[in-house]
Structures are given as C-alpha cells and as structure tokens.
Amino acid sequence: MITEDTTNTTSTMSNEWLKDELNDAQQAAVTAPLGHQLVLAGAGSGKTRVLVCRIAWVLLNHSLSPFNILAVTFTNKAAGEMSGRIASMVNEAVRGMWVGTFHHLAHRLLRMHWNEAKLAENFQIIDSDDQLRLVKRIVKSMNLSDNKWAPKKIQWFINGQKDLGLRAKDCVRDNFYQDKMIDIYYEYETLCEQNDLVDFSELLLRSFELLRNNPDLLQHYQQRFKHVFVDEFQDTNSIQYEWIKLFCGPDTFITVVGDDDQSIYGWRGAKVENIQRFTREFSNVTVYRLEQNYRSTAIILKAANALIANNDNRLGKELWTQSNPGEPIPLYAAYNEQDEANYIVNCVKDWVHQGGARKEISVLYRSNAQSRALEEALLHHNIPYRIYGGVRFFERAEIKDSLAYLRLVTNRNDDTAFERVINTPTRGIGARSLEIVREHARTHQLSLWQASCELIHQADSILKGKARNGIAQFCEIINAIEDKTINWNLADQVDFTLKHSGLYASYEQATSELVRSKLENLKELVNAASQFVPIHTDLEMTPLALFLSHITLDAGDTGADPYEDAVQLMTLHSAKGLEFPFVIVCGLEEGLFPHKMSSHDPDRLEEERRLCYVGFTRAMQKLCITYATSRRAYNSEFIGRRSRFINEIPKNLLAEVRFKTKVSKPVFFQTTANFAEDEKPLYQIGQRVYHQNFGEGTVLDYEDHRTQPRVLIRFTQHGDKWLLATISKLSILK
DNA sequence: AGAGCCATTGTTTTT
DNA sequence: CAATGGCTCT
Numbered sequence: 005m006i007t008e009d010t011t012n013t014t015s016t017m018s019n020e021w022l023k024d025e026l027n028d029a030q031q032a033a034v035t036a037p038l039g040h041q042l043v044l045a046g047a048g049s050g051k052t053r054v055l056v057c058r059i060a061w062v063l064l065n066h067s068l069s070p071f072n073i074l075a076v077t078f079t080n081k082a083a084g085e086m087s088g089r090i091a092s093m094v095n096e097a098v099r100g101m102w103v104g105t106f107h108h109l110a111h112r113l114l115r116m117h118w119n120e121a122k123l124a125e126n127f128q129i130i131d132s133d134d135q136l137r138l139v140k141r142i143v144k145s146m147n148l149s150d151n152k153w154a155p156k157k158i159q160w161f162i163n164g165q166k167d168l169g170l171r172a173k174d175c176v177r178d179n180f181y182q183d184k185m186i187d188i189y190y191e192y193e194t195l196c197e198q199n200d201l202v203d204f205s206e207l208l209l210r211s212f213e214l215l216r217n218n219p220d221l222l223q224h225y226q227q228r229f230k231h232v233f234v235d236e237f238q239d240t241n242s243i244q245y246e247w248i249k250l251f252c253g254p255d256t257f258i259t260v261v262g263d264d265d266q267s268i269y270g271w272r273g274a275k276v277e278n279i280q281r282f283t284r285e286f287s288n289v290t291v292y293r294l295e296q297n298y299r300s301t302a303i304i305l306k307a308a309n310a311l312i313a314n315n316d317n318r319l320g321k322e323l324w325t326q327s328n329p330g331e332p333i334p335l336y337a338a339y340n341e342q343d344e345a346n347y348i349v350n351c352v353k354d355w356v357h358q359g360g361a362r363k364e365i366s367v368l369y370r371s372n373a374q375s376r377a378l379e380e381a382l383l384h385h386n387i388p389y390r391i392y393g394g395v396r397f398f399e400r401a402e403i404k405d406s407l408a409y410l411r412l413v414t415n416r417n418d419d420t421a422f423e424r425v426i427n428t429p430t431r432g433i434g435a436r437s438l439e440i441v442r443e444h445a446r447t448h449q450l451s452l453w454q455a456s457c458e459l460i461h462q463a464d465s466i467l468k469g470k471a472r473n474g475i476a477q478f479c480e481i482i483n484a485i486e487d488k489t490i491n492w493n494l495a496d497q498v499d500f501t502l503k504h505s506g507l508y509a510s511y512e513q514a515t516s517e518l519v520r521s522k523l524e525n526l527k528e529l530v531n532a533a534s535q536f537v538p539i540h541t542d543l544e545m546t547p548l549a550l551f552l553s554h555i556t557l558d559a560g561d562t563g564a565d566p567y568e569d570a571v572q573l574m575t576l577h578s579a580k581g582l583e584f585p586f587v588i589v590c591g592l593e594e595g596l597f598p599h600k601m602s603s604h605d606p607d608r609l610e611e612e613r614r615l616c617y618v619g620f621t622r623a624m625q626k627l628c629i630t631y632a633t634s635r636r637a638y639n640s641e642f643i644g645r646r647s648r649f650i651n652e653i654p655k656n657l658l659a660e661v662r663f664k665t666k667v668s669k670p671v672f673f674q675t676t677a678n679f680a681e682d683e684k685p686l687y688q689i690g691q692r693v694y695h696q697n698f699g700e701g702t703v704l705d706y707e708d709h710r711t712q713p714r715v716l717i718r719f720t721q722h723g724d725k726w727l728l729a730t731i732s733k734l735s736i737l738k
Numbered sequence: 739a740g741a742g743c744c745a746t747t748g749t750t751t752t753t
Numbered sequence: 754c755a756a757t758g759g760c761t762c763t
Contacts, residue, residue: 271750272752371750433739742761744758745760748754
C-alpha cells in the first residue's frame with residue numbers, strides 16, 4: 005500500500021564532527037542513548053542544530069533508516085531548513101523521511117488514505133478566507149443577523165472546537181448562544197462534506213480520527229516511525245499533541261524541542277502546558293537544557309533576560325553568552341508614527357553607510373497595520389523593502405478567482421468555487437437565476453454544478469434565455485478546460501484557463517493602473533505554475549491538484565530572496581525562528597504593545613512579553629527600539645505612554661536618542677509669513693518645516709535654556725541641525 | 739445586470 | 754480611516 009525507499013544510506017560518516025561543532029550541553033542531547041527527550045532550548049542556543057545533529061546521530065548509530073523518522077515543524081521554512089541541513093550532513097538522507105509541518109503531514113495522510121478518511125479523492129483544502137465566506141453563507145441561509153452572529157466569531161468558535169478535537173456532536177450545549185453556534189457548526193460540517201472541502205483545522209482533526217479509527221493503519225505507522233521529533237513544542241495545541249501521541253507506539257522514541265519563553269500562540273489554542281504534560285505522559289523523559297546563546301551580543305541578551313524575568317509563569321532558565329557586550333540599545337522616542345518611520349529610515353541609512361546590507365535589517369512590529377507608515381517612509385527614500393504577511397499574493401481577489409476555476413476543473417462539486425466565479429467575469433447571470441440554481445440544488449440534494457447541468461438540459465427549464473445561456477456557457481468552459489488540457493503541462497493549463505475563462509480579457513480591456521497590476525498578478529500565477537515542482541510525487545494526484553494544495557498550505561511562506569537586498573518588514577509573530585544582524589522593534593507603546601486586547605488578562609500579558617522577548621532575541625549585533633508618543637489609529641490619534649516593556653530593561657543597557665528638553669517659556673517660530681506677535685506658531689515636535697537652504701525637515705527637539713532658543717531639525721537631505729529659532733527662516737508644511 | 743455611491747463597521751497576532 | 758456591503762439608479 006505504501007511504497008517508499010527503505011534502503012539505509014547512512015554509514016559513511018564518522019562521529020568526529022560532533023565533538024568540534026557542539027558544546028557540552030548540545031553534545032549530551034545529541035549523543036544521548038535512545039529514549040524520550042525533552043530539550044529546553046533558549047533563543048539562539050543552537051536548537052535547530054541540535055535537532056538536526058540528533059537525527060543524524062540516530063541514523064548513524066542506531067541502524068535506523070530515514071524511513072523510520074518523523075520530524076514535525078510549524079513552518080515550511082523550518083521544515084525546509086531542517087531537511088536541507090540533514091541532507092548536507094548525511095548523504096541522501098531525506099529520502100523516505102517524513103519531514104514537514106503538522107498541516108503538510110496531515111494532508112499527506114489524508115491524500116494517501118482518503119478512502120478510509122471518508123473523503124472524496126479530489127478533496128480541496130480551503131484557507132481561512134474561503135472558510136469565512138462559507139460561514140457567512142450559512143449565517144445568511146439560516147436567516148440570522150450577522151451582527152449578532154458575527155461570522156468571524158463563529159469561524160473562531162468552529163476552529164477552536166476542532167483544535168480541541170471536538171466535532172459538532174461533541175460540543176457541550178451550555179446556553180442559548182452556544183447552542184446556536186453549534187447549530188451553525190453542524191451546518192458547516194455538512195456543507196464541507198458535500199463540497200469535499202477540508203479546512204486547516206480539519207486536516208489535523210480528520211487525520212487524527214483516521215488513525216484512531218483504523219487500528220491497522222495506526223499500527224503500521226507506529227511500527228514504521230521509530231523516532232519522532234517535534235520542533236517548537238511550546239506551540240502545539242491539544243489536537244496536535246494528541247496527533248503526535250498517536251504516532252508513538254510502544255517502540256517509538258520521541259524528542260521534543262521547545263522554549264516556554266517563546267510560546268506566542270496561546271491565542272490560537274497552543275498550550276505551553278503540553279511541555280509538562282509531555283514529561284508526565286511519556287515515561288522516563290530525560291530533560292536537556294541549552295542555555296548558552298550564540299546569537300546576540302551580551303547587552304541584547306541582558307535586556308531580553310531582564311524583560312522575560314518579569315513573567316511569573318516560567319519553567320526557569322537564564323541564557324548566558326560569551327559574546328562581547330556590543331553597543332547599548334538605542335531607544336528613540338518618536339513624536340508620531342511618521343517621525344518613528346523617519347528615524348528608522350535613518351537607522352537603515354547609517355547601517356548601509358557603515359557597510360552593512362539592507363537585507364540584514366529587520367523591522368518588527370506588533371500588528372500589520374503598522375507597516376504602512378514604514379512603507380511610506382521607505383518608499384519616499386527609495387529604500388528597497390520587503391513585507392512579509394499582510395495581503396498575500398494568493399489571497400488577492402483575482403488570484404482567488406483564477407484558482408476557483410482550477411478548483412472546479414479538479415472538482416465540480418466545489419460550490420464555494422462555483423459561487424465565486426459563475427458570474428466572474430460577468431456573463432449575464434444575476435442573483436435571481438443563481439437563486440433558482442441554489443433552490444434546485446437544495447431540494448434535490450445536488451451540488452450547484454449538478455443542479456446547473458440538470459436545469460440547462462431540462463426542456464421546460466425554469467431558467468430562461470440569457471441566464472440559461474450564461475450557465476451553459478460556464479459549464480462548457482469548465483469542461484473544455486479539463487478536456488483540452490488534461491495532458492498539458494501545468495503552466496499551459498493555468499494559462500489556458502485564464503484565457504478561456506475570460507479573466508485575461510476582462511482585465512485587458514481596462515486601462516487603469518490598478519487593473520493593469522491585476523493582469524500582472526495573473527501572469528505571475530502562470531509563472532508560479534511553471535516554477536512549481538511537485539514534492540510528493542508518490543501521491544496519486546494530478547500536478548494541478550498538487551499545485552492547488554501547495555498554494556493553500558504554503559501561501560505567504562515565501563522566504564527571502566537571497567539576491568534581493570531589501571529591508572525586511574514583518575510582525576513579531578512571523579519573525580520567530582529567524583535572526584538578523586540588526587533588528588528594530590517599533591511601536592513599543594502601552595495599548596499597542598502590549599496590545600490593549602491583552603492587557604487585562606495576566607496570562608495574555610505574559611504572552612505579549614514573550615512576544616517582545618522573541619523580538620529582542622532575533623537580534624545578533626544590534627537592537628534598536630522605538631515608540632511614538634502620538635499615533636494615528638483609526639479615527640483619531642491617541643497618545644500612548646511608553647510600553648512597560650521598555651521600563652523593564654535596565655537603564656544602563658539603553659541609549660536614549662532624544663535630548664532633554666527644558667522649556668520654561670513658549671518658543672516661537674520665526675517664519676517667512678508675517679504673523680502678529682501673539683499668533684506666531686509654537687514649535688512642535690514632529691512638525692514638518694521647510695528651510696531655504698536645507699529643504700524639508702522635521703522638528704525633533706527644541707530648547708531655550710540658553711540665551712538663544714534653538715531647535716533641532718532633521719533635514720531629509722542634510723541630516724540633523726540645530727538652528728536658532730528666532731533667526732532661521734522656516735516655513736511650516738502641513 | 740451592473741456600476742457606483744453611501745453608510746456602516748471594525749480594528750492582534752496565523753499554520 | 755479604510756474596506757466592505759448593501760442599496761439605488763441607470
């Protein structure tokens with residue numbers, strides 16, 4: 005049933021390399037006798053190296069083949085890095101080894117055993133965007149107001165239940181509110197079944213049930229996997245824990261690696277307690293601690309340690325380093341978010357002036373919305389940058405439209421895809437005709453596709469004229485794409501779909517720049533298809549089906565282009581597992597970081613602090629932190645205090661960039677305009693001004709404790725200058 | 739049927 | 754303030 009390479013290809017290496025490359029603690033973990041292991045690995049302590057070496061060690065010294073290894077990570081990046089490093093260490097080692105994210109491996113299981121999992125062979129994976137649409141449709145069809153029953157809340161609820169391993173039938177009905185939620189959950193389950201759709205949480209839950217309900221299968225995998233490795237164990241949720249536990253048979257050893265101080269996914273169900281639970285539920289677990297940090301300078305590490313020491317809920321661990329102290333951490337108090345962004349731009353310029361590369365710099369922020377001010381500033385100064393997260397490529401509307409066609413080609417029962425593109429581009433099918441199709445589908449228990457086919461072929465169809473032609477045309481398009489391109493290569497297939505669906509044409513007509521970019525995106529999709537190399541070739545899937553799965557599972561996980569020298573912008577969450585020579589953590593204000601949604605609850609506050617800790621510990625040589633006194637949120641601007649996290653860093657590690665201002669009496673602008681004495685504008689920090697010789701600049705500071713009041717202005721072209729306030733002629737820019 | 743306008747509403751983090 | 758959704762007008 006399962007055919008894979010079982011040859012043992014690993015015996016060419018000696019063990020000497022371990023002695024040179026690893027410190028004592030690392031060596032102990034790597035060379036330990038077989039058994040259950042818990043490795044508590046602090047940030048930058050060589051966690052991945054230990055994991056990789058341990059796998060290599062087990063292969064070399066315990067006559068196991070790669071076939072016996074299961075290694076689970078959270079991100080594709082981590083999985084890729086792991087298999088790459090193992091491969092370079094042990095010849096050809098990864099063949100037959102299962103290395104991947106929870107979601108990938110679960111997906112793989114379901115593809116291999118779709119029948120036992122009670123799925124259609126051509127089931128599709130939906131992302132959270134599709135999921136939300138589905139929930140919206142259900143809420144509407146149940147005649148519930150989406151004010152009271154916010155689709156996002158319901159989506160959250162459903163995923164939460166699935167993460168706990170609960171089906172709709174297992175949920176406890178405590179009150180009216182939950183009752184309704186569970187009803188919707190039921191509807192959602194049915195809809196997914198009918199449409200052969202599987203969401204992210206479903207991948208895990210379904211594959212868990214698959215193994216639990218099929219003892220033969222379970223036994224097969226338990227015997228196959230002699231050694232299981234789990235990375236970032238602090239981020240596992242309930243179902244993932246159970247999932248892992250299932251794989252561990254009586255003869256399976258398991259190694260988990262984690263750091264309780266870096267647990268930042270509690271909000272989506274991750275349970276740090278899984279670490280302690282692991283030591284309880286698996287017998288004779290040996291605990292290893294990696295506490296020497298190799299990444300950061302001593303000052304950065306001290307700051308991070310001091311910060312995290314404020315958390316009560318810790319397993320306890322103090323990182324140390326032999327590195328040199330490095331520079332104190334610059335702390336910049338910006339006037340507002342623009343000033344903050346400009347300061348960051350200057351940091352980038354300085355770094356580059358000193359011979360650094362832009363791609364060595366990462367700017368980290370709490371929420372995606374913060375990227376805007378940064379983008380504007382970087383754009384304005386022509387500094388190449390790259391944003392991770394935010395609106396991802398495959399989430400763009402035009403791409404989703406294209407994918408909907410491809411999904412229908414793969415599976416006609418995909419109603420979500422059907423609804424999305426039945427009238428995109430417009431072909432004369434309105435809400436009324438669509439409702440007829442929906443009604444027919446509902447009464448006859450058909451998919452929308454099947455209903456359409458029946459309706460257009462009935463002699464006395466309720467569907468008339470234009471709409472009927474439109475639907476018939478649509479069905480022909482889908483069928484034609486499949487018939488014609490069935491043996492074509494993937495890129496041509498996608499290209500033909502875009503042509504034949506009319507999507508290309510609909511964007512080609514328009515002239516606006518916005519629409520042009522959409523056309524570019526479509527071409528980029530074809531390009532992505534041509535670049536696509538299927539990995540799991542052993543699965544019996546068409547290249548198209550593999551491509552579609554790949555897109556939903558790997559969307560947005562595009563790593564940095566090594567040739568592109570761009571500043572890296574990302575949230576603190578997506579920075580986990582990465583490191584950069586120069587890290588800037590911005591927006592350290594109460595209410596933003598820690599976020600106000602988390603400030604009330606002590607547990608969630610600790611998670612915010614861990615997030616900050618993660619941010620600080622990404623830095624290798626230089627760390628810089630900033631906050632803004634005033635920040636434009638949605639309607640108004642709000643004045644924030646500096647984050648408590650800043651105050652938790654010992655003063656002597658910080659270098660405040662600002663000068664102390666001593667203002668005893670108002671200081672006025674000398675402007676080019678003629679103002680009456682009493683209406684002369686006051687200097688304001690953050691104010692944009694223009695100087696005849698120096699051009700545009702921003703007021704950074706002012707002081708009047710000397711005989712002459714003076715003002716510090718940061719000019720875009722000429723850098724920082726102190727000017728005499730009453731003499732320099734400045735005009736105010738709005 | 740479709741475009742465009744107005745109003746409402748939501749603002750954390752994501753595999 | 755932006756983005757989405759619903760409504761109206763053509």
